[in-house]
Amino acid sequence: MIDSSFFVYLALMAGVTYIIRMVPLTFFNKKIKNKYVQSFLFYIPYAVLSCMTFPAVFSATSNLYSAVAGVIVAVILAFYEKSLIVVAISSCAGVLIVDFILKFI
Amino acid sequence: MQTRFLQGLKDGIGIALGYISVSFTFGIAAVSSGVPVWAAVLISMTNVTSAGQFAGLPLIVASAPYIEMILTQLVINIRYSLMSLSLTQKLDSSFTLIDRLLISFMNTDEIFAVASSAADTGRGSSSYGKYVSRSYMYGLILLPFLGWVFGTFLGAAAGSLLPNFLQSAFGIMIYGMFIAIIIPPSKKMKTIRMVVIVSAILSCIFTFVPILNNISSGFSIIICTLISAAIAAVLFPIEQNDTQLKQNEEEKTI
Missing domain, CATH: 4.10.860 (DNA Excision Repair, Uvrb; Chain A)
Incomplete structure (x- = not known):
């Protein structure tokens, strides 16, 4: 189940996650003004968690x-x-x- | 400088304890889906993100296409870009480029929440204004990182020894946490409640409706999330001050 492709997955997971956090923190210094983009980003965590929970929790x-x-x-x-x-x-x-x-x- | 570091360490203790229990369940989940202990620990050391790691596991186990892993992580973790963006407004002048590169690695939901409140209350920096200093941030992220890695190891090592009935019970643990994150803000804000309900319905549709259920779980999470967050953003856009208010509310629930 774990072969050399594991390291590719690991690099992709870690790399994407890091870039998402790093780019804005390192290179941006202005605030997002567009309220739709702002709202979209605001709602995402709730949407993700709800999708991941239902219906998967019922077979957990x-x-x-x-x-x-x-x-x-x-x-x-x-x-x-x-x-x-x-x-x-x-x-x-x-x-x-x-x-x-x-x-x- | 030292007092800020100690203040950060102290503020990190609670987060670290919480992380041990969350990453413990990740360790169990990893081992029970066939990922060895060392690999589970390595994932935690390099990612430090609960939802992303849990979503990545089945993709690794199923040898999913690489693009699916990239898109899954992108969508699930895109919220961090907002937090990172917001955090830039709270860093005082002591931060160098290298500090920013290091600290962004650990910008989790909880670290962000605590750092923001430390900035707002003035305990994060000695400079005038609502900022955190670099020594505070390094203090804050240290214990949570160790807790995250250690908890994963414990869960992965002990998880394989657990009897079946306990594995069944622990299987629900991460979902219990997710529920604990989404319910309190849903209670306070109708719009979040709508997002949660619409997402759950969409997700059920993508799980049970023929043809749609051929779409892998990673992609269906992406699709459901984008649809419901986009609908909510268009129908219920939030004003800037609102967002900050809500982030303060979020802190209390974490």
Whole structure:
């Protein structure tokens, strides 16, 4: 699974990510004025995270039921603005509990 | 100069702890998809970006076309260019070209958020005005970098030893974090809520609708993201002052 092409992927990942961060930080000193470009960039992280989460999260555990439980726990705690770690670990606990219960049904 | 460095170190502790747990899940994900421990650590050392690394994994494992890797990283990480751009406004006069080249490597969401608030509160620099100094920035990025790499190693090394039921539970961890990032701002801003919902719907369409589901997951993330962010930018453009306000809100959620 890992051969010499791994290093090409590694170089591409690291290179692209670095250039994105480096070019503006090193070479620009003006602010973006165009509000559409600004807004587009502002919305991107939320769009990316939502696309990556749904529907993939529902197949992230050993079965759909425990995944649904994990999502419900995460959404509720996130709604009450618990920290990232608390939300993530509680979500895992939700999955564990449902997986455990399912063994006995 | 030393006090700024120490202040930076101190501000970095919380980020570093958070990073250990996030990169721990990356280590687990890497090993469970067949990437060896050393390769997972190498990815973390050279990238330092959670979403980008998680999205890159399946592409490496599936030997996806190189262009797909480039475009995936470009779209997922393009937000950093905005943060880098914003950070240029907050660097004081002590930064040389080399400092800028080094610091941009570690300009993550969390570093950016903390550096911005350090600049705004004046604890990041002794110069007059809302800036951070180079010694503060070096202090700030040191521990998070170590935490990121160390957490990956731990996850990758321990991940292969974990029993199945724990792997199942940890599988949801990164998504739990993503949910924790997107829900609080969605609650406060209707426009972000729309972006999150539209993105999720588009992503489901690209996963389940025949023909569309032949598109690889990397590209479908790119397409869904571009469509929903573009629609939102056109329908709900944000004024400059708004953006700054929202970035402050974001900090609280991180």
